[in-house]
Amino acid sequence: MESVNDALYDHITNFLDSVKLRKRAVCDIEVGKRVRSKFVNSLRERNDMINSINRRRFMQSAGLGVAAFALSRNRLVLGNPYDLPIGLQLYTVRDHLAKDLSGTLAKVAEIGYREVEVGDFNYYGKKPAELRAILSEYGLKAISTHYTEYQLKSDLQKHLADAKECGITYVGLASLDDKDRKSLDAIKRDAEWFNKMGEAIDRAGCHFQYHGHNFDFAPVDGGAVIYDELIRRTDPKTVNFQLDCFWCVRAGKDPVDYFDRFPGRFPQLHIKDLKPGYPPTTGEDFRKGAFTEVGQGVIDWKKIFQAAPKGGLKHFYVEQDECDRDSLESAKISYTYLHNLTV
Numbered sequence: 001m002e003s004v005n006d007a008l009y010d011h012i013t014n015f016l017d018s019v020k021l022r023k024r025a026v027c028d029i030e031v032g033k034r035v036r037s038k039f040v041n042s043l044r045e046r047n048d049m050i051n052s053i054n055r056r057r058f059m060q061s062a063g064l065g066v067a068a069f070a071l072s073r074n075r076l077v078l079g080n081p082y083d084l085p086i087g088l089q090l091y092t093v094r095d096h097l098a099k100d101l102s103g104t105l106a107k108v109a110e111i112g113y114r115e116v117e118v119g120d121f122n123y124y125g126k127k128p129a130e131l132r133a134i135l136s137e138y139g140l141k142a143i144s145t146h147y148t149e150y151q152l153k154s155d156l157q158k159h160l161a162d163a164k165e166c167g168i169t170y171v172g173l174a175s176l177d178d179k180d181r182k183s184l185d186a187i188k189r190d191a192e193w194f195n196k197m198g199e200a201i202d203r204a205g206c207h208f209q210y211h212g213h214n215f216d217f218a219p220v221d222g223g224a225v226i227y228d229e230l231i232r233r234t235d236p237k238t239v240n241f242q243l244d245c246f247w248c249v250r251a252g253k254d255p256v257d258y259f260d261r262f263p264g265r266f267p268q269l270h271i272k273d274l275k276p277g278y279p280p281t282t283g284e285d286f287r288k289g290a291f292t293e294v295g296q297g298v299i300d301w302k303k304i305f306q307a308a309p310k311g312g313l314k315h316f317y318v319e320q321d322e323c324d325r326d327s328l329e330s331a332k333i334s335y336t337y338l339h340n341l342t343v
Contacts, residue, residue, distance in 0.1 A: 080338065080339055081305045081308075081316075081338065081341055081343050082305075082309070082313070082343070084313070084314075084315065084316065085113075085114040085115045085315075086112065086113055086114070086115075086316070086318065086335055086338050086339065087113065087114075087115035087116060087117060087143065087144075087315055087316060087317035087318065088108055088113045088115075088116050088117070088317055088318050088319075088331055088335075089116075089117045089119050089270065089317040089318065089319035090108075090116050090117065090118060090119040090120070091119030091120075091319060091321070092119070092318065092319055092320045092321075092323075092327055092330070092331055093108065093327045093328055093331060094119060094120070094327075095327055096327060096328060097120075097124060101124055101126070101134065102134055102137075102138075104328070105134060105135060105138050105140060106138050107328055108138070108140065108328075108331065109138040109139050109140055111328070111331060111332045111335050112335050112339065113140065113318075113331075113335060114139060114140065114141065115140070115141055115142075115143050115315060115317070116135065116140050116141070116142050116143070116317075117142070117143065117144040117145060117146075117317045117319075118131070118142050118144070118145035118146075118166065118168065119146075121146070121147060121148060121151065123162070123166065127165075128162045128163070128165035128166035129165050129166070131166055132165070132166045132167045135167075141167060142166050142167055142168050143168065143169060143170060143268075143315050144168060144169070144170035144171075144172060144209070144242075144268060144315065144317070145163055145166070145168050145170070145171065145172065146172040146173065146174040146211060147159050147171065147172070147173060147174065148173075148174060149173060149175070149176060149177050149180070152173060152197065153193075156197060156200060156201075159171070160200075160201060160204050160206065163206065164204065164205070164206065168206070169205075169206050169207060170206065170207050170208075170209055170240070170242075170267075170268060170315070171201050171206050171207070171208055171209070172208070172209040172210065172211050172242055173208075173209070173210050173211065174211050175211060175212060175213055175216075176190060176210075176212075176216070181215065181216065181218075181220070181226055182220065183220055183221055184220055184221040184224055184229065187220065187224070187226055187229045187230060187233070188229075188233065190230060191229070191230055191233035191234050192233075194208070194210065194230065194234045194239045195234055195235050195238065195239060198234070198235060198238030198239040199235075199238050201238070202237070202238045207238075207240055207267070208238065208239055208240060209239075209240040209241060209242045209267070209268060210230060210239070210240075210241050210242065211241075211242045211244060211270070212227055212241070212242075212244065212247065213244065213247045214247045214248075214250040214251040214281060214282050214283075215251075215282055215283065215284075216230075216247075216251075217247075217248065217251035217252075217253050217282050218251075218282035218283070227241075231262050231265055236264060236265060240265065240266070240267050240268070240312075241262075241265050241266055242266070242267075242268040242269065242270060243255055243258060243266045243268075243269050243270070243311070244269075244270035244272075244319075245269060245270060245271060245272070245299060245304055246270065246271075246272040246273065246274055246291070246299070246319075247270075249274055249280075249298075249299055250274060250278070250280065250281065250290070251280060251281070251282045252280030252281075252282070255269075255304050255307070255308075255311075256303060256304060256307040258311065259307045259308060259310045259311035260307070260310065262311070263310050263311065263312065264310075264311065264312040265311065265312060266308075266311035266312055266313065267312045267313065267314040267315065268313075268314065268315045268316065268317070269308065269311075269313065269315075269316040269317070270316070270317055270319045271294055271301070271316050271317065271318050271319065271334070271338070272291055272292075272294065272318065272319045272320050272321070272334075273291070273292045273293060273294050273295065273296055273297030273298070273299050273301075273334075274290060274291070274292070274297045274298050274299055275289065275290055275291070275292045275297050275298070276297070276298050278290045288322060289322065289324070290322075291320050291321050291322045291323070292320075292324070293320065293330050293333040293334045293337070294318060294333075294334035294337050294338060295333075295334070295337030295338075295341075296333070296337075301337075301338075301341060302341065302342075302343060305341065305343040306343050318331060318334040318335065318338070320334065
């Protein structure tokens with residue numbers, strides 16, 4: 001009987017030991033799972049953090065306007081800076097347009113341009129929808145246009161409707177009248193008008209922008225710079241600025257400085273070059289010949305385009321007010337330079 005009890009005791013003990021081993025094994029497995037889970041989660045968190053940092057760095061370098069275009073962080077972006085279409089301000093070839101609208105647009109498209117800014121306040125004598133159809137025939141799209149101060153103040157809704165009919169999304173003011181740039185009080189009134197007009201244009205599904213020239217960088221009333229005050233006193237949600245890099249440099253200013261100080265305010269740029277020998281001025285310079293093809297002058301375009309994303313770059317247009325050669329040839333030289341520019 002005693003031997004039976006001993007055998008039963010040993011059997012029960014072995015059974016309990018096996019249960020303990022199983023529990024310990026299960027426990028070890030569960031611990032292993034938890035350790036593995038923590039390790040995997042740690043890796044995922046680390047990876048997410050790295051990706052987040054990379055995304056932030058990418059957005060900082062690519063900017064709000066061109067993040068979708070600058071896809072590579074590890075190589076130079078080749079051709080058409082940031083893969084954006086190269087645009088042409090049609091004012092550049094106004095002499096040809098006056099003689100042959102369709103033929104000139106065909107040649108503009110043949111050069112390689114795909115976007116244009118309308119450079120005539122009355123759509124070259126066409127109805128806006130007609131001009132849109134002609135542009136479309138040659139694979140061109142009007143993105144932007146300018147109006148005079150009088151046009152926008154006298155009948156904003158009509159000109160806004162015309163712009164939309166042409167497919168235009170950026171409605172610009174070419175320049176302020178002299179009387180509206182003479183004092184800080186005048187600038188304050190301008191800014192109030194910009195804000196009201198910007199809201200109206202935004203409600204219509206378009207964007208308002210102010211262009212400006214070298215005289216807009218002049219100081220008023222003890223040192224306030226006209227252009228800077230207009231930027232500071234307007235709503236970034238509804239008021240944009242089209243920085244003309246030529247006129248900015250001509251005034252002795254640096255476009256990159258404006259991108260740094262006012263990020264996101266410059267979705268569109270005018271691109272034209274400055275010949276050497278023309279000192280900075282915010283006043284009138286009646287000497288002709290300061291303009292030249294992009295890449296043929298003194299402006300550092302690589303530096304400007306590298307910084308332009310911070311300014312909010314979405315579109316840019318070649319513009320040359322005066323040409324020493326045939327204007328279409330000048331437009332081609334500028335296009336070729338920009339198409340080959342690496343940033």
